[in-house]
Amino acid sequence: MTTISHIDELAVGQALPGFTHTITTADLVRYAGASDDYAPQHWDHLYMSERGFSGVIVHGWLTCALMCRAATEWIPPETADISNYAVRYHAVTYPGDLLFGGEVASVTIDGDTRTVDLTLWAKNAGGVTTTSGTLRLSFV
């Protein structure tokens, strides 16, 4: 993947390269351990089925981490700092294929300020946007 090293390589509307990531229940267990997030929604099938879900669901923070990765694989930390991001979960995400992408929403070059706002999304294999977000980068 080509990475961005200068803000002038970016224009409003430009799409992130993005990627597809297949999430298995083993990935959820691995993420639970690595992130210290042991909520039963992500590993206890019985707990979820008793509450009307068809199975364990993907950690929101894992979806969020992968959305951030879609941004930083394109505009890496060597090039820009993330000053903020916000994500909203619209639907529960079950293990399976997830698509990650987004686009450039704004580019600001003003004196020493060089910031880029991205919009980000995660879609499931059915094309439903499960999660949307925004992320701001400040170029160094």
Add this chain to the structure above:
Amino acid sequence: MTEDEIEVHVQRLRDRIGLSSPPETILIEAGAIRKFARSIGETNPIYFDDDYARTTRFGRIIAPPSYPSCLIFSVMSRIPGADPAIEGLPRVLHTDDIVESSRPIMAGDLITSTARLADAFHRTGKQGPMLFEAIDITQTDHMNARVAVVRMITVRY
């Protein structure tokens, strides 16, 4: 649960807005960062390789941008009166995450996290009345400089 019953929970939570957990301090180990980075499919050596990280502007291994989320669960559960479960609202999901970041968390940092109940409200959706709770987690370094503020919003229904 009825609207009136859920409003009782909202009021009970609203009375606790501003209450904070005790602070918890943790030393950020490079191994923990590597394990986390691997679990989210990262490949940039800046998260894994000391020698490479030393050549970057950071000078040491940094953590991926959502790493502040790894330091929130213990303090969230220690806000006075925090409820692991509320009868009649068995489903708990996460609706929003908002992170303000001053700099990446890095290997060797001593990070202190404190969680505070910030808001509570209810809305009625397709599934009936829903109880929302916003918690802010502030993270500072050993110089008491702010590293990140995380807002996590959850819903029970």
